[in-house]
Amino acid sequence: MNKPKKEPVKNGKIWIVFGLLLAVITPWYFPTGSYKPLIFGIPYWAFIIIGGSFLLSAFVTYVLKNHWQLEEDDEEEAK
Template sequence: MSKPKKEPIKNGKLWIVFGILFVLINPWYFPTGSYQPLFLGIPYWALIIIGASMLLSAFLTYVLKYQWHLEEDEEEQEKKEAK
């Protein structure tokens, strides 16, 4: 029996997380000319964007590694079982 393929594009929870991270990465919600307070000489909004970018990268890595199952994976597993 073949396992049904998971398709992340049909998972609503993943889209919600992508949406939240997208909003955090885009600085349109910060006030114009906002640069105070500074942390180690870096504006606070830059640190928020850098942190959100790192979270997005980690989340994409998780989705690609654990949620996205390709046909090649199944073919490799069948070859291992045949040996």
């Protein structure tokens, strides 16, 4: 038995996670001119942003797969 899928726009938890992930990938909280420590010649904040971007992509995929209603009700009834 499949649960009916809701529109994620009405789910507050999804918006909170989106907000947190967007805050992680926005470099406003890094000190100005910070580039040390370098990890393999890349500033540490670059790894934080890349990791946050990966998490954001994974979360968007999860939301689309599990929470988004992709088919209209008429199409579901026709199956």
